[in-house]
Amino acid sequence: MSATPTAAGRQRHFDLYRWAVVLLGAAAFAYSASVIPAGAIDLRFLLLAVLTVAASARLSVQIPRFDTNLTVSDTFIFLALLLYGGGPAVLLASAEGVCSGLRVSRSKKPVTVLFNAGVMACSTFATAAALRLIFGDISAIEHGLTTTLAAAVGAVALVQYAVNTGLVAAGLAIKTASPLWQTWSRHYLWSSITYLAGAAAAGVVVMFDGTVGLYALAVAVPVIFVVYLTYSRYLEDIKATAAQAERAERERAEQAERHITELERANRALEESREHFRHAAYHDALTGLPNRLLLADHLRLAIERAKRHPGHSFALIFLDLDRFKYINDSLGHAAGDQLLVTVGRRLGNHLRPTDTVARLGGDEFAVLLDGLEDEGDAIRVAERIQQELTTPFNLGGHEVFTTASVGITFSSPGYENPENVLRDADTAMYRAKENGKARYELFDAVMHARAVERLRLENDLRRAVERGEFSVYYQPIVSLDSDRVTGFEALVRWEHPERGFVPPTEFIPVAEETGLIVEVGQWVLRESCRQMREWQRLSFDNRLLTISVNLSGKQFLQPNLIGCVKQILHETDLDPRCLKLEITESVMMESAEAASAMLVQLRHLGVELSIDDFGTGYSSLSYLHRFPINTLKIDRSFVTRMGDAGENSEIIRTILTLASNLGMDVIAEGVESKGQLAQLKAMGCHYGQGYLFSKPVGAAGAGALIGAGTPARAKQDSPPEPSPLKSEDVEQFSSAFVM
Numbered sequence: 001m002s003a004t005p006t007a008a009g010r011q012r013h014f015d016l017y018r019w020a021v022v023l024l025g026a027a028a029f030a031y032s033a034s035v036i037p038a039g040a041i042d043l044r045f046l047l048l049a050v051l052t053v054a055a056s057a058r059l060s061v062q063i064p065r066f067d068t069n070l071t072v073s074d075t076f077i078f079l080a081l082l083l084y085g086g087g088p089a090v091l092l093a094s095a096e097g098v099c100s101g102l103r104v105s106r107s108k109k110p111v112t113v114l115f116n117a118g119v120m121a122c123s124t125f126a127t128a129a130a131l132r133l134i135f136g137d138i139s140a141i142e143h144g145l146t147t148t149l150a151a152a153v154g155a156v157a158l159v160q161y162a163v164n165t166g167l168v169a170a171g172l173a174i175k176t177a178s179p180l181w182q183t184w185s186r187h188y189l190w191s192s193i194t195y196l197a198g199a200a201a202a203g204v205v206v207m208f209d210g211t212v213g214l215y216a217l218a219v220a221v222p223v224i225f226v227v228y229l230t231y232s233r234y235l236e237d238i239k240a241t242a243a244q245a246e247r248a249e250r251e252r253a254e255q256a257e258r259h260i261t262e263l264e265r266a267n268r269a270l271e272e273s274r275e276h277f278r279h280a281a282y283h284d285a286l287t288g289l290p291n292r293l294l295l296a297d298h299l300r301l302a303i304e305r306a307k308r309h310p311g312h313s314f315a316l317i318f319l320d321l322d323r324f325k326y327i328n329d330s331l332g333h334a335a336g337d338q339l340l341v342t343v344g345r346r347l348g349n350h351l352r353p354t355d356t357v358a359r360l361g362g363d364e365f366a367v368l369l370d371g372l373e374d375e376g377d378a379i380r381v382a383e384r385i386q387q388e389l390t391t392p393f394n395l396g397g398h399e400v401f402t403t404a405s406v407g408i409t410f411s412s413p414g415y416e417n418p419e420n421v422l423r424d425a426d427t428a429m430y431r432a433k434e435n436g437k438a439r440y441e442l443f444d445a446v447m448h449a450r451a452v453e454r455l456r457l458e459n460d461l462r463r464a465v466e467r468g469e470f471s472v473y474y475q476p477i478v479s480l481d482s483d484r485v486t487g488f489e490a491l492v493r494w495e496h497p498e499r500g501f502v503p504p505t506e507f508i509p510v511a512e513e514t515g516l517i518v519e520v521g522q523w524v525l526r527e528s529c530r531q532m533r534e535w536q537r538l539s540f541d542n543r544l545l546t547i548s549v550n551l552s553g554k555q556f557l558q559p560n561l562i563g564c565v566k567q568i569l570h571e572t573d574l575d576p577r578c579l580k581l582e583i584t585e586s587v588m589m590e591s592a593e594a595a596s597a598m599l600v601q602l603r604h605l606g607v608e609l610s611i612d613d614f615g616t617g618y619s620s621l622s623y624l625h626r627f628p629i630n631t632l633k634i635d636r637s638f639v640t641r642m643g644d645a646g647e648n649s650e651i652i653r654t655i656l657t658l659a660s661n662l663g664m665d666v667i668a669e670g671v672e673s674k675g676q677l678a679q680l681k682a683m684g685c686h687y688g689q690g691y692l693f694s695k696p697v698g699a700a701g702a703g704a705l706i707g708a709g710t711p712a713r714a715k716q717d718s719p720p721e722p723s724p725l726k727s728e729d730v731e732q733f734s735s736a737f738v739m
Helices: 005-035 043-058 073-084 086-104 110-135 147-176 180-187 192-212 214-280 292-308 324-331 333-347 375-390 418-434 445-467 504-514 516-538 540-544 561-572 585-590 592-604 636-641 650-662 674-682 699-708 727-732
Strands: 060-062 069-071 314-321 356-361 364-370 393-395 398-400 404-410 440-442 470-479 485-496 500-502 546-550 579-584 608-614 631-634 665-669 687-689
Touching (some): 005 086, 005 110, 005 147, 043 073, 043 086, 073 086, 073 110, 073 147, 086 110, 110 147, 147 180, 292 356, 292 364, 314 375, 324 333, 324 398, 333 356, 333 364, 333 375, 333 393, 333 398, 375 404, 375 440, 418 440, 418 445, 445 485, 445 504, 445 516, 485 504, 485 516, 500 504, 504 516, 516 540, 516 699, 546 608, 561 579, 561 592, 579 585, 579 592, 592 608, 631 636, 631 650, 636 650, 636 665, 650 665
Parallel strands (some): 404 440, 546 579, 579 608, 631 665, 665 687
Antiparallel strands (some): 060 069, 314 364, 314 404, 356 364, 470 485, 470 687, 485 500
16 A cells, blocks of 8 residues: 655655664764774773673663563673774674674665764764763773772763664654654663663773773673673563563453443343333233233323313223133133133224224223224124124134123223223123123213112221121021021121111122122131020020021132131130031022032031022022031022912922932021911921011120020011112122021
8 A cells, every 4th residue: 555645755854864874974084084093992901892782782672562672782882982982882783783683674775774873973972072071081081999980980871872772762753753852752862771680780881991001991880790690580570570561451352342242232232122112011921912011002192182182082891801801711811811812813803903902901901992883882892892702712622712801991081091991891790790791881970870889888898897887687497397596597697887787788789799708707706606596594594595697609619718717716715616607699609519518627627517598599409408508598599489378389399308308407488478478387397487586686686586496586686677679689689698
């Protein structure tokens, strides 16, 4: 690559500078040769010349971190200058410059060798001139330990150092276009020590020259060589240490570079991961559909569009798969996941690109219809979705059918945020579930008010547990043979501090849904057992009285149920045979095998077991004989339908025959008329329970019934009761904790 004009110009100036130094050196050499007196060159000078040219130039030491060499030849040149004067010293320096130039020059160009000799000749000539100017005749300087000699040695070192390094630094500054001071201080400032050391060694030899003569040189030569070799070794150690430090520094730099590279790679991976989690943060991992977060963003935009454009409307369809839990439990979670993926795919069929299908979690999905012509469009989409779901799903070779409960809410000026839209659609969906599932419901203001009321009821219910606002009322169970009270059914009542008595049909479903029924049920069981034991202690005749306590579905499935019942019996000191636990037929049949195992454990405690609301569930007679049941309770709906003339009594007669064959007692619930009582007695029913005998009463009223012997005389201590439930209401709440 050709040099630029600026670089070429610098090279020309450098070449001119070098030839100028060569000419000056040649002039100094010629002048010095001409002024040497005859006979000045003796055997000692020749010895110095041989040592300087033949040996000393080859002994140089590279100073670490500096572009300079320490040579033995400097000492001999200084020695020649102090002993023989300027002329012989210039000749010797010129010869040493040629030899050293030939040795160290890589190019071996004549100009380079001559430049080196010129520098040595010029610097030595200038040093000799300075000594002559300061001290006069150099050869007349007194040898020995004198201040004059010391001053001369110092002057030799400083002048030689200044001129020699100055000439070389000037050439380098011209070549590199750098400031002279910067070039000199960077490359040659430290090298002054080499000149001082060489001059000091020469001064020592001269100091002893007056006493030992030629022997001083002979003795000085090996000493100088030893000193230089020792110093050379020292510098080699420094060089090795410096090299080791450089290697360590290089390794640290490489390690730092690797660390930086690794950090950069990690940062790239982190950024990619962040980007991935930003695809992942807005989409469901299983179905790939938008999740609740992305749906909320789309809803927010729809709300804003509806505000800006009054004619713009949207609808949100919220749907929940019916009986999804049973698919998961029977076929496994993998099949359940496959169903969710397929449902998500079907929901997207026949929708517009502007619509959004999202999975909100579990088996809940939502469809946002943005930009509707009228509300009928949303209803038609909901119907089409339900029609899509009627087609069976193939899950790993199993044909599965499912339905969905759907809630729909429409855009309204009152909507300010997506959460309210989701809330209202969810409320409508739950109303669809309550009304029989596999259907849709439209959200309205009444529904919202009912949802708010339910939330308030739930909050009040939680506080009621903490404040002890519940009490137990007792409805007697009467022997139809003796017309005497044989026991009681414990029924929970809630006296709200503001609303008064809250009907069980209102708070029991909420307690079931929230799980509070477990805590309430345990309290009722403990209080009922305590109260029965207290009555038994009052009279020996009460020792055979029993207390019947309902177990809710959630209580029955609690793993600690056996331990809880056992502990309560121990705390209250109640005979287990006096406790009857009532479980609804539907609860037992939801998981017949597990229910059978739990019932066996309860029977081992000694307690008796009753099937409550018998005949209203989906019982299997093949399982009935396997359950360790003591009593069947005929649901009140069958007793209510029974007429005075005996019509509609076939089911009761069948249940009585079945119980007799299985060795079970029967209690007829809901006895409200004397005609019903007469028929039950005629059919051989053992026990009855109902308003004909007594409404549920408090502990004091129940105690009065026990003392009276017959229930007809005790009507006091009763709380306000709702009107008798219709049969369809009873069926709806047949799995509830209380009638």
